[in-house]
Amino acid sequence: MKQTRPFTITNAQIVTPDGLVYxxxxxxxGVIVAVGADVAAQQSxxxxxxxxRLVTPGLVDxxxxxxxxxxxxxxxxxxxxxxxxxxxxxxxxxRVNFIAKSGKPDLWVHxxxxxxxxxxxxxxxxIALMQDAGARGIATGRGWIADSGVMLRLLQYAAxxxxxxxxxxxxxxxxxxxxxxxxxxxxxxxxxxxxAEAEALAIARDIALAELAGARLHIRQVTTARGFAxxxxxxxxxxxxxxxxxxxxxxxxxxxx
Numbered sequence: 001m002k003q004t005r006p007f008t009i010t011n012a013q014i015v016t017p018d019g020l021v022y023x024x025x026x027x028x029x030g031v032i033v034a035v036g037a038d039v040a041a042q043q044s045x046x047x048x049x050x051x052x053r054l055v056t057p058g059l060v061d062x063x064x065x066x067x068x069x070x071x072x073x074x075x076x077x078x079x080x081x082x083x084x085x086x087x088x089x090x091x092x093x094x095r096v097n098f099i100a101k102s103g104k105p106d107l108w109v110h111x112x113x114x115x116x117x118x119x120x121x122x123x124x125x126x127i128a129l130m131q132d133a134g135a136r137g138i139a140t141g142r143g144w145i146a147d148s149g150v151m152l153r154l155l156q157y158a159a160x161x162x163x164x165x166x167x168x169x170x171x172x173x174x175x176x177x178x179x180x181x182x183x184x185x186x187x188x189x190x191x192x193x194x195x196a197e198a199e200a201l202a203i204a205r206d207i208a209l210a211e212l213a214g215a216r217l218h219i220r221q222v223t224t225a226r227g228f229a230x231x232x233x234x235x236x237x238x239x240x241x242x243x244x245x246x247x248x249x250x251x252x253x254x255x256x257x
Contacts, residue, residue, distance in 0.1 A: 003030045008041035012050035015057065025055060063139075063166065063220050063244065069107055078107065081166075084114035085141040091117050091125040093133035100134025112139040112166055115154050121145045124154060131161055139166040139220075144202055146172055148209065155213035164216040167206055169227065174198035181223070196224040203227045207234045207241055219243040 006028035014021045014035060023037035026045065041047045058078025065083050072080060082099055084090035090099065091114035099111040113135035117123045127138055138158050144167070145151045158165045178194035180186040186193035203219060207230060210217035222228050222243045228250075234241040 003027065005046055006042065006044060007046040007048060008039070009048045009050050009055055010041065011052055012055040013052060014055050062218070063112075067102070067107075067109055072107055079110065080107070081110045081112050081136065083141060083166075084112055084119060084139050089114045089119050089141070090130070090135075091119065093126065093129040096130045096135045097133040110134075110136040112137045114138075115140045115145065115165070116150065119143060121147060121150065124150065124157065127154075127157055127163070128161060131163060135163070137164045137166055137218075140168050142168055144168050144170050144172050148205065151206065152209045152213060155209050155215035155217070159213050159215040164218050165210070166218045166220050167202075169199050169202040169206060169219045169222065170194075171198045171202045174201070196226060199224050200226040200230060203230045207231075207239065210241060211237075211239055216240040217242075221246065221249075223249045 006026065008024055008026045010024045012022070012024060014023060014025060016035065021035070021037060023035070024039040024041070025032060026034040026039055026041065056076065059076045060079045060081075061072070061077050062081045063083055064080045065085055067080065067082060072078075082090070086095075088095065090096050090111055096111045096113055099109055102109050111134060113127055113130035114125050115127075115138050117125050119141045121140070121143060127135070138154065145154065155165055175194040175198045176192070178192050180189075180191040180193045182193040182195045199222070203222070206217060206219070211234075217240065219227075219231060219241070220243075222231060222245050228243070228245065231241055231243045
């Protein structure tokens with residue numbers, strides 16, 4: 001939608017790469033033309049008083065399983081990477097292309113291509129064709145690729161295409177049908193549980209293979225201190241490894257009430 005009139009947001013705490021700046025933001029012709037403490041509204045501008053509230057760039061959610069425009073807009077999300085766990089999965093160029101064209105201009109959806117056909121973890125999908133169709137990365141979905149040979153070939157392929165691999169770090173051979181991490185609460189409730197080492201083993205293997213392949217690796221959700229320590233160590237070595245952690249996982253535990 002075309003911007004019909006310039007506007008200036010005043011009295012705002014603006015989140016910038018250099019930290020918080022108290023000032024104003026001026027927008028014209030659909031772009032930000034000025035940011036800072038010395039920015040002032042021009043005579044023809046619509047003025048929006050932020051009253052000291054935060055003004056941030058649009059948030060990017062790197063790993064959603066469904067597209068909900070109203071919820072994204074309410075939360076300030078302007079771009080979202082859609083995981084391949086759809087019905088059917090995003091393992092064909094035509095499916096990726098359909099998603100890549102959806103949502104614009106008020107919400108950008110960036111599809112993540114399925115790493116393997118049907119997300120079954122056995123045969124690599126047509127990743128290069130899906131990249132041409134609009135895929136911005138590759139993902140293993142909610143599952144872990146157990147075959148280390150398949151995972152290595154995936155990472156090598158991704159490195160050649162300069163695509164990041166988004167992986168689910170959880171050794172399925174250990175977790176099985178677990179519903180909780182092993183601990184006091186799981187024992188009390190009689191829940192099928194898996195040890196925290198299931199995550200650490202998966203992360204350690206994937207980091208080692210990413211180093212071997214020279215690939216970029218993003219671990220979608222780390223839930224244990226040991227897993228996070230492995231990511232920090234990899235970054236300290238200069239490897240292109242990143243991860244996501246939810247506030248619940250770094251602020252709470254299964255004993256929190």
